[in-house]
Amino acid sequence: MQLTFRVDMTGQTVGPGGVHVAGTFQAPAGYPANWNPATSALADPDNDNIWELTVNVPAGVYFYKFINGNSWAGAELVPLSCGQDDGGGNVNRLATVGGTGLRLPIAAFGGCATQLRFAVNMSGQTVGVGGVHVVGNFQSLAGYGANWDATAIPLRDDDRDGIYEVQISLPAPGRFLYRFVNGSTAAGAETVPAACGTNDGTGILARTVDATAAVNTTPTLCFASCTACSGVPSTSYPTYWWNDAVFYEIFVRSFYDSNGDGQGDFVGMTQKLDYLNDGNPATTTDLGITGIWLMPMMESPSYHGYDVTNYKATEPDFGSMAQFEAFLAAAHARGIKVIIDLVLNHTSSQHPWFTQSLNPASPYRNWFIWSATNPGYLGSWGQTVWHPRNGSFFYGAFWSGMPDLNWRNPDMKAAMWDASRFWLRKGVDGYRLDAVRYLVENGSTQADTPETLAVLEEFHDSLKAVSPNAVSVGEAWTNTRGVVPYVQNDRLDLCFEFDLASAILNSVRQSNPIALRNQLTLVNNLYPRLQYATFLTNHDQNRVLDELGGNVDRMKQAASLYLTMPGVPFLYYGEEVGMSGTGPDEDKRRPMQWTAGSQGGFTTGNPWRALNSNYAQFNVATMSADPNSLLNHYKTLIRLRNNQEVLRKGYYLPATATAATLLAYARVFGQEAVLTVANLGSTAVANPVLSLSVSTLAAGTYRVTDLYTGQSAGTVTINSQGGFSSWSSTLPSLAGNQTWILKLVSTQASSAASAKPAFALSLYPNPAASQARLALAQAPAAQSQLTAYDLTGRVVHTATVSGSSHTLDTSGWAAGTYFVRVQSGKATVVQRLVVER
Template sequence: MRRGASLGLCAALAAAPVAAAQTAAPAWTHGAVCYEVFVRSFYDSDGDGIGDLSGLIRKLDYINGLGASCIWLMPVAQSPSYHGYDVSDYYRVEPAYGTNDDFKRLVAQAHRRGIKVLVDMVLNHSSSEHPYFQAALRDTTSAYRTWYRFSRTPLGKGPWGGEAWHRSPVRDEYYYGVFWSGMPDLNYQTPAVRKEANKIATFWLREMGVDGFRLDAVPYVVEEGACLAGCPGTHAFLREYAAHLRSVKPDAYTVGEVWANIDAMLPYYPDQLTAYFAFELSDSLLSAVRTGSAAGLLTGFLRLEDTLPAYRWSPFLTNHDQTRTLTALGGDVARARIAATLLLTLPGLPFIYYGEEIGMTGDKPDERLRTPMQWSPRSGGFTTGKPWEAPQADSLTTNVAVEDRDPNSLLHLYRHLIHLRKQNEALATGELVPLSTTSPQVAAYLRRTNRRAVLVVANLGGSAVSGVAIASAERALPPRAYTPRNLLGGPDGAKLHVGADGRLREYVPVAAIGPRESLVLELRE
């Protein structure tokens, strides 16, 4: 869900020293990439125009072929809205998607393919149609009255300065809903609400078999007086919640949405959720590709790598709340290719939004960011009926079927890079080492382990460059001669000689690099 830019309101009150967890990374996260799916828009199995769980099961082989190690499903619980972020029954799958048994079948089929399943857990608020809210709204003596926040008068603005207190349709009073009137915030200062959140999590982990959760709207869970975002109570709740998840399923994986910069994200470590989306990294990646300048590209990555294990933070390009990548890059597929190459060769646990791998387009309003997956030219191949939302205009030419047949397509590049990330130790787990270049439009870095090293060189600019030299600080590589092998195909790089101090000095890997061209070179001894 779309968030305001500033979450620093109460961060100073909640900040704690951040220390990297010393526990080993879960095995499945080794070189992993996760894939975000909007079930409603992925594949319709019964012709009603709405994607469903049976349709997703049919397309698991596609996701597996892409190389994804996990899928994040946008909300699948029952909801009156198309997007599902206002849940009316946390224990029942949205009927348009199927049944609880269909969901269990999906999990079983995903696990057979080695794919983990994360579901969107919306804890901050329920639907205004949820029976608990309806009871609280209509009966001031209801046991659920304290599950929500009511007031005779509005108690100020929301965290972004907008209206957050909504007039009750029943009596002369107001209730708090930070996003809109259809999403009343739950009151986590009520013990029964915290207990219910734990019960819901237990249900999805044990009964439904999921491997973890993506937590929506994390900073807004607890309000404390004037503090409306990132409050101490939110951090306390998240510690309690995470401990409960571990007691139910010790290896449960959670990734939270804190739509802010790294400074605002760090107070949510080290002992709350497993990971958080790194929005600052998304901004720096897309900015570098848009502007053609390498300045600042690696700053956030290096900071997070110095602070936390790579499986505990997740870079991405865009998600379901943002203008799609190709649209944000002006429709330039070459830019989309270099953005994908950067994302999938830099550290962290990256997430990919469905359709990004084929270059789907989309801009606001939100429905147009979440249009049906484009499988083939005919109606996008999504449904035999009328789709719930019209496909994008380019679905006849931009689709899986067309790109499957083109070895130079964006889809083939994504597949290659995702599999490469899994298979190559340096790309899977290697340390990020920044390098300097003699051109401001060329980014260069190493990913290295004790045994393997990969050199990435990316010309972000719209013009070719010649004779670009690369240099490093001391101890970048062990001293020896290296033979670069191009992992993306094409010519290999020139021999690299590293002296006793471990520095790269004026190394020119290739005579020229084309506009928006990338080199991914494995350095062999």
């Protein structure tokens, strides 16, 4: 499809470098790489200061910005109203190309044309393979060819909430007609009801929109309806099977040896499945995990397995393919999902692909990255990345035994997609992806390139085509803002939240909740709701017990925190019995400690690595017999999470407490809540006073129970904002490094759960940037009162709403989560609104 960029440089001094455009369209259009500011030049042959460039690209969504010159120093600052934040504070323009070409309206350099956002709720509809489109009499004006063309403008549902959206640019304001189409042919066009329809001149009814402001958004109504979808969902974000899971990370070599050769194996893991989950939810002797992540189990010459020699074979030390399949079937029979490590960045230097690439004439040569000379630059952490071989140099980011794959080679890419589909067809439930930040280099820029993100979008499509429910979990080991793009735009489902893990340990160590409270707020604001992986430490880090100075009470505290937080929790094997391990990676991956007997019950032979010296006290058998042990603490926490939907799916709210060492937060799902109160200090806090400013809980009296002990904690009165102030439980004082997990249940729970909202409230877009539109359906009063609160309960906006719609100006609001409360007559509805910057 042809895509034409046009920019008005009036008022700009165009330098000798000319005008360029850079973005995600460049590689698909045939340029060497995306986001190169010097390769895609625009021209102004008629000297009217309108610079243009036409390229050919496949259908898709492309991000771009204009450059005055040919370097990033001349890049325009795109206003947020006509662009999208990439997660790091940088705003790019976007263009949606469908089944026809797009000639973008002229935009001023650094300025915005009129923006029009379409949104439709497809709840209750089966979306066809053609997707969802919008048609209307604006298409020619917006550069999409003929009006009413059903192929031209696709909508997307990036956050999977059932609401399909697209934003387009218009050269001028106006009133326009439009309809939504389920599919990409006119046969799928909605029938617009007469109550909100206007004759389009042919006798067919269409919707209308007045695009008279800088940014205009249509109401988010149901397909073929004049109203918002009936009923308000219990939560405004999607959840998936992995949000119900607790994962357990296993290093196969160290878990259990079934044959006495000193190596853990598939048969040994199968024999120990009843320890992890016996398949009977009524029992309490098993750990209760519902997911397993296997560290590399494909054929490899090294002990760790991250240098693969055959992507379709099991590691012989661990057993045969048949034994792996038997393990997988046994895990599934117990309700345990299994994901495996997939190393996309590199292979082993002993992989046949690489050994064949040593020959410059081999078709495998370009499957890796070769250079006739040493480019000379170092890696992201100062390491050597160019390695000599046979008179040339190959690129390997981690070491010479792990040559990087060339993801620009379509044959290599096809082979890797084939390998990933192989294991999905075996029945694995998804992948943990190693080192995802480094897949595609752009010269000396080796991490977080746009090309890497594009490869992960392809991976997503390949994965979901074979197994739509498969999960992808990425290791993007960097700061939170750097991780977030990896879980956006249909890339990965989850990434590990390293900054949150560090904040948990630091706050527990320092008896100070501030760092953790701040990090929880950041994570809650930036990620898609609940879609990140929580953990304490993993196979590359010092064990938790060592990080916490051997203090078991602090270890229990850290477990209580991350197993009651939002996100998808991952335990590292042996964490639950306090295994230690620092120094070389092998020492962080020592054999599992099953008993106090010979070799810790791991093997009858000589273990591949000596056991920890603490195995006689810290082992499964000894701790199982002690009701107050760390292991039984983990069992209780995991059982609570498995039994309480609010702990798996509830959204996060900060709460406040009087003592400086206390961290308090709430999880809310539907009309239930859990309040976690953790004393990070070493001394008891008597009668802590707690407050919650706002939530979506209905007003009324709630019974409070400590889920961990089963003790009653009294009652609390929830006010009209869904919060409470200066409440104390009836429990004794909260001891040092102890945690209350308080369940709030309405005394009118049965009637509240079945009650229908008196009217429907929709907020869109959500997340919002500079403004959000509010739509009411079936509101009983002519006027409604609107109040918006931040998470502290501070009122940030009030208004009287006349009719069924209202525009909220959020441009002055800080990024974060807000609650919008609308009262119409005696009925009240509360919805969450996220504001992004």
